[in-house]
Each structure stands twice: as structure tokens, then as C-alpha cells.
Amino acid sequence: xxxxxxxxxxxxxxxxxxxxxxxxxxxxxxxxxxxxxxxxxxxxxxxxxxxxxxxxxxxxxxxxxxxxxxxxxxxxxxxxxxxxxxxxxxxxxxxxxxxxxxxxxxxxxxxxxxxxxxxxxxxxxxxxxxxxxxxxxxxxxxxxxxxxxxxxxxxxxxxxxxxxxxxxxxxxxxxxxxxxxxxxxxxxxxxxxxxxxxxxxxxxxxxxxxxxxxxxxxxxxxxxxxxxxxxxxxxxxxxxxxxxxxxxxxxxxxxxxxxxxxxxxx
Amino acid sequence: xxxxxxxxxxxxxxxxxxxxxxxxxxxxxxxxxxxxxxxxxxxxxxxxxxxxxxxxxxxxxxxxxxxxxxxxxxxxxxxxxxxxxxxxxxxxxxxxxxxxxxxxxxxxxxxxxxxxxxxxxxxxxxxxxxxxxxxxxxxxxxxxxxxxxxxxxxxxxxxxxxxxxxxxxxxxxxxxxxxxxxxxxxxxxxxxxxxxxxxxxxxxxxxxxxxxxxxxxxxxxxxxxxxxxxxxxxxxxxxxxxxxxxxxxxxxxxxxxxxxxxxxxxxxxxxxxxxxxxxxxxxxxxxxxxxxxxxxxxxxxxxxxxxxxxxx
Numbered sequence: 001x002x003x004x005x006x007x008x009x010x011x012x013x014x015x016x017x018x019x020x021x022x023x024x025x026x027x028x029x030x031x032x033x034x035x036x037x038x039x040x041x042x043x044x045x046x047x048x049x050x051x052x053x054x055x056x057x058x059x060x061x062x063x064x065x066x067x068x069x070x071x072x073x074x075x076x077x078x079x080x081x082x083x084x085x086x087x088x089x090x091x092x093x094x095x096x097x098x099x100x101x102x103x104x105x106x107x108x109x110x111x112x113x114x115x116x117x118x119x120x121x122x123x124x125x126x127x128x129x130x131x132x133x134x135x136x137x138x139x140x141x142x143x144x145x146x147x148x149x150x151x152x153x154x155x156x157x158x159x160x161x162x163x164x165x166x167x168x169x170x171x172x173x174x175x176x177x178x179x180x181x182x183x184x185x186x187x188x189x190x191x192x193x194x195x196x197x198x199x200x201x202x203x204x205x206x207x208x209x210x211x212x213x214x215x216x217x218x219x220x221x222x223x224x225x226x227x228x229x230x231x232x233x234x235x236x237x238x239x240x241x242x243x244x245x246x247x248x249x250x251x252x253x254x255x256x257x258x259x260x261x262x263x264x265x266x
Numbered sequence: 267x268x269x270x271x272x273x274x275x276x277x278x279x280x281x282x283x284x285x286x287x288x289x290x291x292x293x294x295x296x297x298x299x300x301x302x303x304x305x306x307x308x309x310x311x312x313x314x315x316x317x318x319x320x321x322x323x324x325x326x327x328x329x330x331x332x333x334x335x336x337x338x339x340x341x342x343x344x345x346x347x348x349x350x351x352x353x354x355x356x357x358x359x360x361x362x363x364x365x366x367x368x369x370x371x372x373x374x375x376x377x378x379x380x381x382x383x384x385x386x387x388x389x390x391x392x393x394x395x396x397x398x399x400x401x402x403x404x405x406x407x408x409x410x411x412x413x414x415x416x417x418x419x420x421x422x423x424x425x426x427x428x429x430x431x432x433x434x435x436x437x438x439x440x441x442x443x444x445x446x447x448x449x450x451x452x453x454x455x456x457x458x459x460x461x462x463x464x465x466x467x468x469x470x471x472x473x474x475x476x477x478x479x480x481x482x483x484x485x486x487x488x489x490x491x492x493x494x495x496x497x498x499x500x501x502x503x504x505x506x507x508x509x510x511x512x513x514x515x516x517x518x519x520x521x522x523x524x525x526x527x528x529x530x531x532x533x534x535x536x537x538x539x540x541x542x543x544x545x546x547x548x549x550x551x552x553x554x555x556x557x558x559x560x561x562x563x564x565x566x567x568x569x570x571x572x573x574x575x576x577x578x
Contacts, residue, residue, distance in 0.1 A: 001469045002356075002360050002468075002469070004352060005352040005353065005355045005356035005359075005360060006356050006360065006361075007352075008348070008349045008350075008351075008352030008353040008356060009352070009353035009356040009357055009361065009369055009373070010369070011349065011353075012349060012350070012353045012373045012376070012439055012440075012443060013369055013372035013373050015376065015436060015439070016372050016373070016375050016376050016379075017372070019376075019379060019383070019384075019387050020379075022387055022391055023383065023387070026390075070283060071283050071284075071286055071287070074279070074280045074283035074284050075283065075284040075286075075287050077280050077284075078280050078281060078283075078284035079284070081280075082277065082280070082281070087281075087284075087285070090288055091284050091285065091287050091288055094287045094288035094290075094291045095287050096559065096563065097291055097555075097556055097559055097560070098287065098290065098291050098294075100493055100555050100556070100558075100559035101294070101497070101552065101555050101556075102496070102497020102498070102499065102525060102551050102552075102555060103497070103499065104497065104499045104525050104528050104529055104548065104551070105294070105298065105497070105548045105551050105552050105555070106294070108298060108528065108532070108544075108545060108548040109293070109294040109297055109298060111532070112297050112298075112301055112545070113293070113297060133290060133294075136287060136290075137287075140287065164269035164270075164272055164273050165273045165276065165277075166272055166273050166275075166276030166277075167269075169276070170276075190378060193380075194379075194380025194381070194382065194383075195380070196380070196381065196382045196499070196500045197499040197500055197525070197529055200529055200532070200533065201529075201532050201533065204533065221380060221382045221500075224382050224383070224386060225382055225385075225500060225504075228382075228385065228386050228389060228390075228504060229504065236390065239386055240386065240390075243380075243382070243383045243386055246380060246383065247379065247380075247383060250378060250380075254378075
């Protein structure tokens with residue numbers, strides 16, 4: 001019996017190694033300078049790259065972060081510091097429920113609200129807002145956990161010294177939790193960078209470099225999807241390459257975070 | 267500004283931002299319900315029971331999509347649960363302390379791989395493997411057994427419901443392992459020790475005391491996994507075959523899930539009723555996600571929260 005359960009655990013971990021192995025081995029051949037800087041070329045023409053998708057992912061992630069991080073942190077502060085009353089549990093529960101929604105449903109909502117409604121057409125802004133909705137619960141949940149860990153005595157000491165409530169939260173509690181907040185940000189951005197389904201219905205994708213927020217924009221996951229579903233081997237290799245870049249960026253972000261936390265803790 | 271007004275401004279600001287969260291949830295629910303009303307009014311309950319999906323004649327029945335979602339989810343749970351519970355047991359009971367952390371970490375990392383990468387890997391690595399080796403093997407062996415054999419009948423394409431289920435199984439694995447571990451760790455040591463004090467072997471202690479105690483929590487984990495599998499879009503779209511015509515017993519038929527239907531058809535629909543039908547599918551996904559998540563979290567909270575646990 002011990003052998004069986006050991007096999008399950010090792011097998012599950014092995015899956016990770018296998019998947020990453022394939023991504024690295026099949027993706028590496030695609031990586032060259034043109035891959036990172038050029039835009040996709042038409043069917044069957046060799047060469048080209050995923051430049052627009054890279055730019056798009058950066059734009060979308062940054063914009064989504066700018067929207068989601070303040071709201072997520074504020075939500076976490078609200079739930080931990082303003083705990084009395086019935087609103088705080090409601091906010092927390094709402095965040096958990098949004099976290100459980102399929103991302104395609106979020107895409108449908110943003111499509112109906114922005115693409116069909118306010119903006120009128122597919123736009124990068126809509127994609128960013130869809131990603132922000134997905135990011136907010138992740139930020140809120142992680143930051144809340146960290147804020148809870150800040151000792152109550154710290155808050156009381158600040159109040160005892162005469163600091164107003166807002167000062168205690170912003171200058172004492174939040175900085176104490178900054179490692180956890182950084183973790184929350186990285187987790188959320190990594191998640192947003194990898195999302196495809198909501199972008200299909202909002203940002204749509206773009207074969208050209210674009211920084212116009214009111215126009216469709218490309219993104220790495222979208223490009224991977226388009227390339228994967230195509231019948232061309234060259235595009236398949238580019239799909240693997242894009243996956244390698246995506247997974248690589250996520251890994252780098254997490255590593256950088258870990259190093260920064262370790263250095264900050266000294 | 268006095269500190270009292272500053273405090274009040276701060277409170278108002280934080281509250282306003284925080285209230286955006288339940289507001290967004292309400293907005294999502296409201297908009298999805300409103301947009302699916304035309305379809306609900308037109309088709310009623312038959313929407314979920316018929317499988318004719320004909321945009322040209324404006325007849326929409328999502329039965330085939332529901333079938334695809336249910337089958338792939340069922341396969342995923344059937345495959346992932348034993349492996350996950352086994353892995354969690356190994357990680358909490360048997361593994362040498364030194365490797366517990368790293369091994370658990372590796373399994374958790376699976377959750378960080380974007381679903382599109384899973385889809386890519388599934389399409390280019392698993393599908394050929396299944397099409398050339400595993401599916402024929404299954405058809406030769408289990409496929410020959412009466413009744414159950416129908417599951418593995420028909421021509422082998424590679425991209426089918428079985429494949430959708432397999433890739434979903436891999437994707438829910440980290441979730442199941444993480445939550446099951448949490449649940450197992452919450453079982454009081456007294457339970458284990460009591461059994462061992464009575465002379466049980468390690469496995470007997472686990473199977474006789476720990477697992478029954480944790481059973482409700484594990485069910486909660488499975489329910490969360492179901493919610494996850496229900497809504498997964500990209501990976502399944504790439505490997506499940508995307509054909510909506512057949513609702514049959516064979517796992518080798520190409521299938522279509524609800525989420526895939528929305529993803530594939532949304533940008534090309536032009537008729538308002540088509541849109542409304544797609545949004546109604548989204549509504550089903552929304553309701554399932556809300557109901558399951560509320561229920562599952564209550565279940566897990568009951569078991570993992572304290573020493574009183576659950577007496578079944």
C-alpha cells in the first residue's frame with residue numbers, strides 16, 4: 001500500500017517535470033531574435049514572431065494590475081480592519097465566489113457590459129478589465145491572510161502613540177505585510193498573464209503591434225491558441241516557444257519574488 | 267485636515283473600493299441572467315434536454331454540450347481522485363520528512379501552468395499517444411467486455427471525450443492534492459494514535475480512522491474539483507474534438523463541452539437568439555459554480571476548522 005501511494009505522489013510530481021520538459025524541448029527551437037521582435041506572418045510563410053503578443057500581454061497585465069491591486073488590497077484591508085458589521089463577511093464571500101467563476105463567464109460579462117455596451121467593440125481595455133476581475137479575488141485573499149498575521153499589538157501600539165486609524169493601517173500594518181502583498185501581486189499577475197478564455201471575447205487578438213487601448217490587442221495565450229489550432233508545423237513550434245516564454249516569465253517572476261523576500265527579511 | 271476627517275475619508279475610500287467586489291459579482295449575475303432571458307423564454311427546459319444546435323434555423327438545444335461537460339468531468343474525477351488521495355496520504359503519512367516539502371511543492375506547481383499550455387501539451391503529446399497506443403489497447407481489452415465495452419467502441423480519433431477527461435484530470439490534480447492534504451492534516455492525532463494503540467498497522471490506522479474522519483472534507487475537495495472541471499475551457503477545447511452531433515456511450519466520440527461552445531461560437535454569432543443561447547450556457551456554468559463553491563467551502567470548513575470535526 002505504501003508503494004501505491006508513493007507512486008501516486010511521485011507520479012503526480014513527475015507529470016510536472018514531463019510537461020515542463022516537453023515545453024522546454026519543443027519550445028527552445030522556436031526562440032530567436034525574430035521570434036521576439038517580429039509580428040506573425042501569413043499562412044505558410046516561414047519566419048515571423050510573436051512580438052505583438054508579448055507587448056499585448058505586458059500591456060494587459062500592467063493595466064489589469066493597476067485596476068485589480070488597489071481594489072484587492074482595499075478589500076483585504078476592509079475585511080481585516082473594519083471587521084465589525086455584516087459587510088466584511090459579505091465582501092469576503094463575494095471575493096471567494098468570483099474566484100470560483102469560470103473565466104469564460106467573466107469574459108461573457110465583460111463582453112456584454114463593455115464590448116457590446118460601453119465601448120462598442122473589442123478592445124484591450126475590456127480585456128484588461130476582464131483580467132482584473134479575475135485577479136481581484138486572488139489579491140484580496142492572499143493579502144487578507146497576511147494582514148491577519150500582523151500582531152494586534154502592533155496596531156494597538158500605534159494607536160496608543162496617538163496615530164489615527166488610517167495612519168496605523170497605511171504606515172504600520174501594510175508595510176509589515178509587504179512581503180505577502182508582493183506575493184499576492186506576483187500570483188495574480190502570473191495568473192492573468194496565462195488566461196485565454198476571457199480574452200477571446202474581449203481583447204480578441206491582433207496580428208499587429210498595438211498600444212491603443214480601444215483597439216483589439218494580442219496576448220501570448222491567445223497567440224498560442226491560434227497557433228496550436230492551426231495545421232502548420234512551423235506555427236506549432238511557435239506555439240511551444242510561446243508557451244516556453246509564458247511559463248518562463250511566470251517562473252522568473254516567482255523566483256524574483258522569493259529572492260526579494262529573502263533579501264528583505266534580513 | 268483633522269485626523270477625524272482623515273480617518274473618515276480613509277474609511278469611506280477603503281469601503282468604496284471593497285464594495286466593488288460584491289457589486290461586480292452582482293453585476294455579473296444580473297447581466298448574465300438578463301441576457302439569457304430571450305433564450306430561456308423561447309426554449310425553456312428543453313434547452314438542456316435536446317441536442318439540436320442549429321443557428322440557421324434558430325433551434326438551440328445544449329443537451330450535447332451538457333453531456334460533454336458531464337462526461338469529461340466524470341472521467342476527470344474518476345481518474346484524479348484516487349491518485350490525489352493517494353498522493354495526499356503519502357505526503358502526510360508516509361513520506362520521509364525531508365522530501366515532503368519539495369514533493370508537495372512540485373505538485374502545487376502544476377496549478378501554475380496556464381491552461382492553454384495544458385491544452386497544447388495534451389494536443390501534441392497525449393492525443394498521438396492515446397490514438398496510437400492507449401485507445402486501441404483499451405478497445406482490444408475492455409472494449410471486448412459486454413456492456414462496459416460500449417464505452418470503448420467506435421472509431422479512434424484521438425481527440426475525444428476521453429482525452430478531455432484525461433487532461434481535466436491532470437488539471438484538477440493539484441487542487442485535489444492540496445485540499446485533501448489540508449483535510450488530512452486537520453485530523454486529530456488522537457484518532458491515528460488510538461487505532462495504533464489498539465494494534466493496527468499504519469495502513470489500517472489510515473483506512474480505519476483517518477480516512478473516515480476526513481471523508482466529508484475529501485468529498486468537499488472533490489466537489490471543488492468538479493466546479494473547476496466544469497468551467498475549464500481552453501485545454502478541453504483543444505483536445506476534446508469539438509463535434510456536437512453525437513450523444514452516445516462511447517468515450518471515443520469527439521465531444522463538445524459547454525465552455526468550449528461559448529469560446530468557439532461567441533465571436534462568430536450574429537443572431538441575437540444565438541447570443542442569448544450562448545449566454546444561457548454561461549448562466550448554467552455560473553449557477554453551477556456559485557452553488558458548488560458555496561456548498562463545498564461549507565463542507566471543508568466543517569472538517570478542517572477544529573477539533574470537533576465531524577461524527578458520521
